[in-house]
Amino acid sequence: MQIGVLALQGAFREHLGCLRTLGVQGREVRLPSDLPDLDGLILPGGESTTMVRLLNAHAFWEPLRAFHARGGSLWGTCAGAILLAREVGGQSPALPPQPSLGLIDMTIERNAFGRQRDSFTTLLPVQGMETPFPAVFIRAPVITRLGAGAQSLADIGGQSVLVRQGRVLASAFHPELTNDPRLHELFLAGVEAQRPAHRPA
Numbered sequence: 001m002q003i004g005v006l007a008l009q010g011a012f013r014e015h016l017g018c019l020r021t022l023g024v025q026g027r028e029v030r031l032p033s034d035l036p037d038l039d040g041l042i043l044p045g046g047e048s049t050t051m052v053r054l055l056n057a058h059a060f061w062e063p064l065r066a067f068h069a070r071g072g073s074l075w076g077t078c079a080g081a082i083l084l085a086r087e088v089g090g091q092s093p094a095l096p097p098q099p100s101l102g103l104i105d106m107t108i109e110r111n112a113f114g115r116q117r118d119s120f121t122t123l124l125p126v127q128g129m130e131t132p133f134p135a136v137f138i139r140a141p142v143i144t145r146l147g148a149g150a151q152s153l154a155d156i157g158g159q160s161v162l163v164r165q166g167r168v169l170a171s172a173f174h175p176e177l178t179n180d181p182r183l184h185e186l187f188l189a190g191v192e193a194q195r196p197a198h199r200p201a
Ligand SMILES: NC(=O)CC[C@H](N)C(=O)O
Pocket: 044, 045, 046, 047, 048, 049, 077, 078, 079, 080, 082, 110, 111, 138, 139, 140, 141
């Protein structure tokens, strides 16, 4: 199974490290030409406005949508989750809406926890996990609207922080900054389930 991590900016090395501990040699994705033979792609946390600028500069938007359309699985963490949303809120009304891939029918609000709670770690109950997940939030977004086709797997105070729509997973927090492999395992299991039978592992 071929897994890539978008390596334009942010915590891509940490994701590659987590994949390595699970025996998966992930690949840095820096150009659209790195996408074609991947089965799964992780969009890391970082600064979504910077990522948008770099995605524009490399004409990445259509190749990413095409990757999804041909059966690729995606997982966005924090800034990466913002890139996957249909609508992005939380920026100054003076600015135009932030562009995004629209691969999950949700509205996501940037920097939603406010200054006092800029960064925190919490033990988060996640659907399907026997014990809570240690979730690290850093200037994190929350999902304020979720379409009927998307499913919430965890929430804080009634607001979703982990959602799935088909082959696309989004977490508002950073599983790559903890030693708990369960979300990486969840993503890889989804990729494996989607991988065409004729492709070698
Ligand atoms: N840790 C993160 O990825 C923070 C995301 C950042 N606040 C943004 O809007 O892009």
